[in-house]
Amino acid sequence: MTAGTICRTTAAKSAKSRIVAVGAIAVAGTLLLTGCGDQTDKKDEGGKKVVSAPLSDELPANIRNKGVIKVGSDIAYPPVEFKDKDGKTVGIDPDIADAMGKQLGVTFEFDNGTFDTLLGGLRSKRYDIAMSAMTDTKNRQEGIDEETGKKVGTGVDFVDYFTAGVSIYTKKGDDQGIKTWQDLCGKKIVVQRGTVSHDMAKAESKKCKSGKISIESFDNDQQAQTRLRSGGADAGSSDFPVAAYAVKTSGGGKDFQLVGEQVEAAPYGIAIAKNNPKLRDAIKMALDAIIANGQYEKIIKKWGVDAGAVKEAKINGGK
Numbered sequence: 001m002t003a004g005t006i007c008r009t010t011a012a013k014s015a016k017s018r019i020v021a022v023g024a025i026a027v028a029g030t031l032l033l034t035g036c037g038d039q040t041d042k043k044d045e046g047g048k049k050v051v052s053a054p055l056s057d058e059l060p061a062n063i064r065n066k067g068v069i070k071v072g073s074d075i076a077y078p079p080v081e082f083k084d085k086d087g088k089t090v091g092i093d094p095d096i097a098d099a100m101g102k103q104l105g106v107t108f109e110f111d112n113g114t115f116d117t118l119l120g121g122l123r124s125k126r127y128d129i130a131m132s133a134m135t136d137t138k139n140r141q142e143g144i145d146e147e148t149g150k151k152v153g154t155g156v157d158f159v160d161y162f163t164a165g166v167s168i169y170t171k172k173g174d175d176q177g178i179k180t181w182q183d184l185c186g187k188k189i190v191v192q193r194g195t196v197s198h199d200m201a202k203a204e205s206k207k208c209k210s211g212k213i214s215i216e217s218f219d220n221d222q223q224a225q226t227r228l229r230s231g232g233a234d235a236g237s238s239d240f241p242v243a244a245y246a247v248k249t250s251g252g253g254k255d256f257q258l259v260g261e262q263v264e265a266a267p268y269g270i271a272i273a274k275n276n277p278k279l280r281d282a283i284k285m286a287l288d289a290i291i292a293n294g295q296y297e298k299i300i301k302k303w304g305v306d307a308g309a310v311k312e313a314k315i316n317g318g319k
Contacts (some may be wrong), residue, residue: 053105055289058282063128069108069279071097072127074115076220077192079245079303080133081110092241093131095299096161100286114192114219122250123153129272129283133239135196136269136318137158146199158269159283160314162305165262166197167243168256170235171228172257178235179260183249186211187234190224193217197237221246229255241305267310267317280315287313 018055026106063069073093075081079243081091087170089110108131113121113249118130119140136158143155168189170178181200185190185208191197198217205213221238225246228236237243240262247256270287272280291312300309 033125037290053103055103055282055285056105058278058285059104059106060276060278060282063106063279067106069097069104069106070126070128070163071100071108071110072113072118072121072130073110073132074118074192074220075110075112077115077133077242078249079241079305080239081131091290092299092303092305093133095302096287096290096296097131099290099295099299100283103286104282108120115192119153119156119271122156123272123274128196128276128279129270130156131163131270133162133242133268134158134271135164135239136267136316137196138319141316141318147202154274156271157274157277157280158267158271158316158318159280159287160267160269160317161287161310162268162300163265163267163308163310164239164241165265166200166237167240167258167262168235168237168260169228169243169247169256169258171231172254175257175259176234181263182207184213184235186213187210188214188216190216190227190233190236192221192224192238193219195221195238196266197239200264201237224257225250236277241308243302266319267314268308269316269318284313284315 050067064178073081075083075089079091081093082267086088094110097110101108111127115132118127118132118134121127122130135141137146141155141158143151143153145152168178168181168184170176176187178187181204184201184204191201198215201213201215205215216227216233218227221242222237224236227233229250236256238246243258247253247258250256270283272283287296291310297309300306
């Protein structure tokens with residue numbers, strides 16, 4: 001699923017199409033402005049026809065030759081990434097990835113995994129990148145465990161593409177006086193394991209003077225929502241776009257309500273191994289390109305999350 005104009009040139013085009021493409025050179029400038037770029041058929045050293053795109057030469061050769069960027073993602077986090085009724089991966093991240101893929105001349109292939117295993121999968125080279133509403137933090141950049149403060153890996157680089165805070169939500173009509181994180185002392189909250197919400201709940205619980213916060217964590221946010229819906233907790237927490245989407249859609253908008261204001265606004269980042277700066281820089285160029293040509297704005301508006309839009313891609317902007 002994409003937002004914006006789709007312009008593709010494939011190796012399977014007929015001879016007639018190639019003749020038409022040659023005749024269309026005069027409008028190449030217009031294509032560049034629409035974000036389609038200079039996508040033309042070329043031949044590699046073996047004589048095989050390949051498709052080029054405006055930024056294809058910026059990619060590492062191994063990825064450019066494969067034509068695929070493998071993406072680790074927890075595909076259960078609507079509206080950022082989730083499966084639609086037909087089982088197709090859709091959402092903000094897949095749409096942005098698809099638009100960047102047209103700039104880079106590759107396909108972003110999403111591979112489902114639990115959130116807290118994604119960076120490990122990146123380190124083991126199971127994925128080329130991790131793109132999953134992942135907050136860019138200094139600890140993740142440096143490979144530091146958020147809870148223990150100990151170094152657990154080499155860390156990653158991030159290309160930041162969105163900004164989101166953390167929200168609390170409760171069953172509709174039953175907020176139990178919860179407005180802030182301090183109000184959760186002595187109550188039970190459900191969260192997705194390994195997220196900023198999980199880290200915040202643990203940190204806030206330590207501050208409670210009477211009655212700690214009881215925390216139940218799950219593999220994905222939808223499981224946490226199910227627990228709250230059934231009355232198994234007092235509140236839930238997740239990133240604002242996800243919480244707002246759950247409030248709007250769960251039970252036709254009758255299950256949940258947001259309470260208080262979102263806090264800890266921070267950038268979402270696409271995670272890339274530190275030993276792969278060429279891929280990192282290519283991703284940044286592609287993101288800047290779709291911001292400049294308007295495709296990014298269309299995607300953000302499509303999913304109703306305009307407040308989190310960024311004006312430019314940044315590397316390691318998290319604190």
